Amino acid sequence: MSLHVLDHPLIHENLAIIRDKHTTAGSFRSAVDTLTGLMAYPLTEQLPETQTTVLTPLMEAKVARIASPIVLVPILRAGLGMLAGMQQMIPEAAVGVLGMARNEKTLMPEVYYAKFPDKLSEAEVIVLDPMLATGGSAAEALTELKAMGAKHLRMACLVAAPEGVSKLTLEHPDVDIYTCALDSGLNAQGYILPGLGDAGDRLFGTEVVLQDEQHAK
Numbered sequence: 001m002s003l004h005v006l007d008h009p010l011i012h013e014n015l016a017i018i019r020d021k022h023t024t025a026g027s028f029r030s031a032v033d034t035l036t037g038l039m040a041y042p043l044t045e046q047l048p049e050t051q052t053t054v055l056t057p058l059m060e061a062k063v064a065r066i067a068s069p070i071v072l073v074p075i076l077r078a079g080l081g082m083l084a085g086m087q088q089m090i091p092e093a094a095v096g097v098l099g100m101a102r103n104e105k106t107l108m109p110e111v112y113y114a115k116f117p118d119k120l121s122e123a124e125v126i127v128l129d130p131m132l133a134t135g136g137s138a139a140e141a142l143t144e145l146k147a148m149g150a151k152h153l154r155m156a157c158l159v160a161a162p163e164g165v166s167k168l169t170l171e172h173p174d175v176d177i178y179t180c181a182l183d184s185g186l187n188a189q190g191y192i193l194p195g196l197g198d199a200g201d202r203l204f205g206t207e208v209v210l211q212d213e214q215h216a217k
């Protein structure tokens with residue numbers, strides 16, 4: 001397993017936006033789109049290619065194409081926030097969906113929905129979830145995908161905690177992790193520190209903000 005912590009001024013800039021608690025849901029989503037699009041490049045850098053030819057308007061040209069189908073798997077719900085940015089870069093990718101929520105008491109992930117395309121075994125699968133906290137959700141998602149036949153998997157997140165990285169390293173040593181930041185740890189509720197708070201709530205505007213607080217911003 002390799003951990004890839006992306007290091008680029010555009011990554012830093014957009015991370016600063018999503019970490020800021022004053023960032024609105026719209027700006028948050030837009031920065032997540034940008035980050036995810038930027039991640040597509042390192043995530044796909046090692047994909048196998050095949051050599052083939054196409055006809056230009058003038059003559060035959062030798063070209064390289066990505067050899068295998070790509071399947072993007074957002075983990076509901078926050079992973080959906082990373083889908084549009086990735087689809088922008090890989091428009092022909094198929095999408096599998098995994099519904100998974102963390103039980104707030106046990107912090108254990110629970111699967112509530114799964115729908116994947118056929119022939120997962122031939123595909124390059126990229127799992128999307130902005131937060132790798134305890135690693136429970138990601139580990140369970142990877143186990144589920146392997147049970148469905150997936151063999152070539154990558155994990156893409158925006159912020160990772162060392163605890164989550166350790167869990168994936170132990171349970172899925174074959175899966176490379178790509179993250180925009182490696183943070184310092186978790187609080188007692190399993191939130192990443194310094195993190196960005198609840199990614200799903202911030203993406204979908206479901207955090208409870210009192211009107212007075214909103215006007216005070």
Ligand code: PRP
Pocket residue numbers: 075076077078079100101102103107109129130131132133134135136137138164190198199200201
């Ligand atoms: C968040 C996040 C991950 C999970 C990470 O989802 O999107 O799926 O927590 O935590 P873990 O590494 O400790 O498992 P959440 O359960 O809050 O659901 P949501 O996406 O519906 O908001």
Ligand code: URA
Pocket residue numbers: 078131133190191192193195196197198199200
């Ligand atoms: N899920 C989130 O949305 N944020 C965290 O910090 C941890 C888990």
